[in-house]
Every structure is written in C-alpha cells, then in structure tokens.
Amino acid sequence: MRKQPIKLHQMQVLRRRFELSENEEKEFENLQAGFLGELSFDKLLDAHLSGLNVYHVKDYRFKVDGSEVQIDNLLISGDQAYTFEVKNYNFDLVYCNKAWHFVNGEEFKDLSMQVNRQRLLLQQLLKKGSFYSASNNVMSHLVFVNPKQTIYNMPNLENLIVPSNVDKRLSKICKSNYYDQSALYKFLESQRLVKSIYNIPVDIKFETLRPGTYCYQCNSTSTLDKIHRNLYKCKNCKIDYNILQILQNLQTEITALNDSWKITPAILFKLSGGMVSRAVINKYIREGKIKL
Ligand SMILES: [Zn+2]
Helix, strand or coil: CCCCCHHHHHHHHHHHHCCCCHHHHHHHHHHHHHHHHHHHHHHHHHHHHCCCCCEEEEEEEEEECCEEEEEEEEEEECCEEEEEEEECCCCCEEEECCEEECCCCCECCCHHHHHHHHHHHHHHHHHHCCCCCCCCCCEEEEEECCCCCCEECCCCCCCEECCCCHHHHHHHHCCCCCCCCHHHHHHHHHCCCCCCCCCCCCCCCHHHCCCCCECCCCCCCCECEEEECCEEECCCCCCEECHHHHHHHHHHHHHHHCCCCCCCHHHHHHHCCCCCCHHHHHHHHHCCCCCC
16 A cells, blocks of 8 residues: 655645645645556556566655655566656646657656656665666656646657556566565665655644544545434545544544644544544543554
8 A cells, every 4th residue: 555645644634624825725636646646556567566576665765875765666576676756747748859848838847857866866775785786777767647648749768658658568567576686675675764854744733723524535625424423424425434433534634744743632522623522532542442
C-alpha cells in the first residue's frame, strides 16, 4: 500500500475544518490527482511484477550530500535499478526544442532535470554503499499516466512512458533478479528518511479547527449523518462509519496536522463536536482498541 502524502492529508482535513484559499484548493486538487496517478501506476506495475523476484520500493526518501530526494518508485528488476517519476496531468503538452511546453507555447517545468537529478543522486547513494558500477547504471523514467492527456510531437525517448507504450516498456523492464539483491535492498531501507524536511505541521491552533466528523472516502466537506448510536453515514458517498472508525480517523487527522499535539480523550471529544462521548472513548482506550 502507498500512503498518501502528509501535505495532501493536511489539506483534506483543513478544507473541512478550517478553510483553503482558492490557490490552496487548486494545490489540493493537484496533490490529489498526483496521488491517484501514483496509485494507477502502482496497479500497472504490480500486474507486470506479479510472481517475479524483484524489489519495488515506494515513496523512497533519502539524503545524499545534504540534498533530500524523493523517488515515487524505485525498482530493482533484472539486477538493474529503475526509477519512475509519475505525472498525472490533465492538460496537454507539446515537446519542442528538447523541452516541454503548454499548448499555448509557454514553457512548462523542466521535467527531465527533475528525473536526471533523481538518477544522479540515487547513483551517488549507491556509490556510497558500494552498490554502484558503471554497468549497473540507474535508469530513470518519466511516466505520464493520464490517458486523457495528449502529448504533441512526442519524442521517442527511451525513458518516457505514456499510456500507449506503458505495457511494452514495462514488459521489457520487469524481470526477476538473477542475483541476490537483498543486500542492496537492505542498504536502501537503512538509508530511508522517515521524516522529510517537507513535512511540516500546519500553522494553525487546534482551537480554531471546526469540530465534527467527516468522510475521507470522498471529497465531501459535509459532516456525517448519525443513523444510530454506533453508525454514521456520509451524505455524499453513503459510506458507513462506526464510532471506532470515526475515532481512528480523528486520531490520524490530528497527527497529520501536527504530530506534536497531544491526543487526549478530551481532544477527541472536542474535535468530534461532542458526537463521541467521553465514556465511549475511555471504553475503547481500556479495551486497547485506541492507543493514545
Ligand atoms: Zn463520503
């Protein structure tokens, strides 16, 4: 399972419990689209990796020479390291003069620089662990996953994956490792950053959050409807929540916003808007179903 980025989780909470400016709402939509794109690429990759002896490392973060790097997908397949930078863009792009442009001609971000940076810094990390050899180069890919996106003047680059060539490219890449790569995998995991410098607590006081219970299976910003004592329902997607799930959601919301906030029964009671009684919270704590 791939975890959603903390920044996305924070914005999901704040659009219900605080407010987002128009720009932040746009950022939220971009982050959400990015995450959905990663999930859809995971599915494709998983289908190609099924039954193979490979290592697929997701959301890999490491630091080398003072720079923090994040790689959506790192694959050790066929005794070779690959990275995949996934982009779920809902707008068209034109490739021209070795650069990406919007349809109106304006130049877009330098995506190849981003992909190259990942490749170079990962190579540096492999060198550090003595896992690098010139013949074992890192291959970095840029992946456009949105089937609705049109790429005009598409270049025939070896490291570009689009919906029309994804199956062909992945079948070439996905092969069992011939040699034992467990030492490399262990080294990579030992270098994984648990906390990113980009994960910062929100600059908001707990008291200013809007109390209530919300659905996180859809984008509805309405509070859940109470069906009976232990059952709540989302007005929009009709998903059911029991009290324990609601308490667990409240807990993850608080931790996502600011992991230094101390979670107590009183805090949970307050954030639920009084929906969950303190007696019930204490009961779940006693039963070990909730750990504070
Ligand atoms: Zn819902």
